[in-house]
Amino acid sequence: MKQTKGIELPASFVVTVSLAGAEMFPSPPAENDILTVAEVAELLKCKKSSIYNLTRNRGQARYDNPIPVLRLPMGLRFRRSSVLAWLKSQETTNAA
Numbered sequence: 001m002k003q004t005k006g007i008e009l010p011a012s013f014v015v016t017v018s019l020a021g022a023e024m025f026p027s028p029p030a031e032n033d034i035l036t037v038a039e040v041a042e043l044l045k046c047k048k049s050s051i052y053n054l055t056r057n058r059g060q061a062r063y064d065n066p067i068p069v070l071r072l073p074m075g076l077r078f079r080r081s082s083v084l085a086w087l088k089s090q091e092t093t094n095a096a
Contacts, residue, residue, distance in 0.1 A: 033080040034070070040078050044087070052076075065089055 041048045054067045055076055068082040 030080070035078045035080055035083065037076050037078075040067075040083055043080075043083065 035043070037048050037051050041051050055069045065086065067086050068078065070077040
């Protein structure tokens, strides 16, 4: 029998089953969600390698305001609220 691969959905999706079949509704992200490197890269629309570079000690010394990271035994993790606050702090306004 041939095996098929299932659909991979982001962790923010919730599947509910009704009489009509399966429906997918994205659940609102919680402020204190813990994100992986891949999820932060998806959120910021960049490569995972860019996130790793932002978290390296050498990379952190290069920036005035490095991305906040949790260094845990199972790998790097990020709080959604901290990443969004960091992203907002990166905005610049040009006085032209």
